[in-house]
Amino acid sequence: MPQATLAPLTTLRLGGPAGAVLDLSDPADWLDAARTISAREQNGPLVLGHGSNVIAADAGHPGTVVVMNTRGITAQRLTGTTVAVTVHAGHPLTDLVHWAAAERLAGIECLAGIPGTVGAAPVQNAGAYGQQIADTLHSVTVWDWDMGCLRTFPTRACRLRYRDSRFKQTPGRWTILTATLHLTRTPAAPITYHPLADELGVPVGERPPVPEVTAAVLANRRRRGLLLDPNGPDARQVGSVFLNPHITTTQAAHWSDRGCPVHRHSDGNLRTSAGWLLELVGCRPGQAVTDGVRCSERRTLTVTAHGNATAAAFDQALDDLAARVATTTGIVLQPEPTRVGQWATSP
Ligand SMILES: Cc1cc2nc3c(=O)[nH]c(=O)nc-3n(C[C@H](O)[C@H](O)[C@H](O)COP(=O)(O)OP(=O)(O)OC[C@H]3O[C@@H](n4cnc5c(N)ncnc54)[C@H](O)[C@@H]3O)c2cc1C
Known part of the structure; x- marks a missing residue:
């Protein structure tokens, strides 16, 4: 059997051999997978979403690489206009943004077009156009590789800062399994980013309908070369x-x-x-x-x-x-x- 490599798991298409690759698509398989990995290896695995924010070493990774492919969204109405949305870590972030736009749920409309998974978004507090996942993240469930158990971190425990978090600071210690966001059935959050206001033809501070903001963000990203085109000259x-x-x-x-x-x-x-x-x-x-x-x-x-x-x-x-x-x-x-x-x- 040919040896698995990291390169096809990353958008740079760089990186050497992987000890083993586990594609996790069914959340119910997690506990068995975690026990098997813990029995075999001293450290937690390397976890990848879409590999759109990593430079994978030419020497590869000798242990297990878990590719997070779990998908699914569960929504629960809370009080007033707030809806709690729990999403599996492997769900593509941009699919979640489109789902929210169709549901007219505000809070993540400016994150349209960011490649990668929902589980990776808290790792660097993904953000764009004046919005970041920290604005709506309520909590994450994680697997704690040191303690060998599931834990729930409220947002403040994630220590989200500008493109940073405790997950980025301590790689491999925790694997994010689900993220819960609190979105609101309201117009979009006030526009703070001037080029986006110009794209929409509205003043800064305006709150257009969510789908309009999502469409404007995608149009602006396309114009500025901020969308990943796997077949274009800048694919890698x-x-x-x-x-x-x-x-x-x-x-x-x-x-x-x-x-x-x-x-x-x-x-x-x-x-x-x-x-x-x-x-x-x-x-x-x-x-x-x-x-x-x-x-x-x-x-x-x-x-x-x-x-x-x-x-x-x-x-x-x-x-x-x-x-x-x-x-x-x-x-x-x-x-x-x-x-x-x-x-x-x-x-
Ligand atoms: C064209 C393009 C545009 C981009 N634009 C933006 C932007 O506007 N804003 C922005 O913030 N980023 C942007 N990015 C960077 C990237 O898309 C984001 O950081 C995204 O959140 C990474 O998701 P991923 O699933 O690809 O993560 P990966 O690259 O697979 O992983 C990134 C890091 O997170 C860890 N990780 C992944 N999943 C988990 C998990 N479930 N649990 C614990 N750790 C995990 C990995 O080990 C790794 O350290 C862009 C990238 C590209 C290629």
Whole structure:
């Protein structure tokens, strides 16, 4: 039997051999799967959704890789306009957003078009267009690999921050099995993001119907090259490769005078645009960074893999780009995707 590899499980299509791959589609199989893995391996498995936010090592992962494919949505009306929506971890996030739009449930309309699964969304507090999963997440059920049991974490225990959480900080400790969101049968949340307001032709603060916002987000993402097209020239990507960096007020004053966009994130921190910084140091859409690795045809902040690219080359390309920005500006860029599998150096 041919050995399983990580590459086809990731959108970058990079990554070496996997010890074993378990495709979990029936939630009822979880307890047996967890017991089998615990009996065989010291650590928890590597869990993947759609692999759209990982750089998988060329050396692969010697243990079990669980591909989370469990699907299903259960809705329960609470008081007033609130509906509790519990979703299995493998459910595609964008399918959930379309379901919510059809049900006219507000709270996740701006997350349309983000690739990946519902279970991975809390890992980096997935967000876009001024909305993040933290806004509506009520709780998650997880498998705790240290304790060997199911646990429920309310949102505050997930420590969700800008593209971060306790799950991202402690990889492998917990596997998210379901997520419960509290959505509301109301118009969409107030629009806070100017380009989205422009797309909708409404002022910031307006609350259009949910389906209109979802459609506008998809149209805007399509125009900006933010949708994953598996057959397009930028098919092998993980979206933005760097977080928008947190900067000091002095850096903000210095760089905004030079045209750099600066905004105050909902976490209170001043952040600037990682894409603008890459352009400042000479990167351009379509430009090669190293062999088999280049900026996407549509935007500099998306870096794509081609031909025989390796995970090591991709990772090195991100280091090189970050070093160019640090040398010119003193601003340190942090990669957004997570390195998974066996790397020679720690992240
Ligand atoms: C074109 C494109 C656009 C994107 N746009 C955005 C965007 O606008 N906003 C944004 O936030 N992100 C964006 N992303 C990044 C990515 O889609 C999200 O981070 C998404 O939530 C990842 O989901 P996934 O299922 O692919 O996770 P994976 O890549 O499979 O996994 C990501 C991490 O989560 C862990 N993980 C996955 N599932 C579980 C689970 N059930 N339990 C515990 N840990 C788990 C993995 O081990 C890994 O560390 C984009 C990516 C692409 C390719």
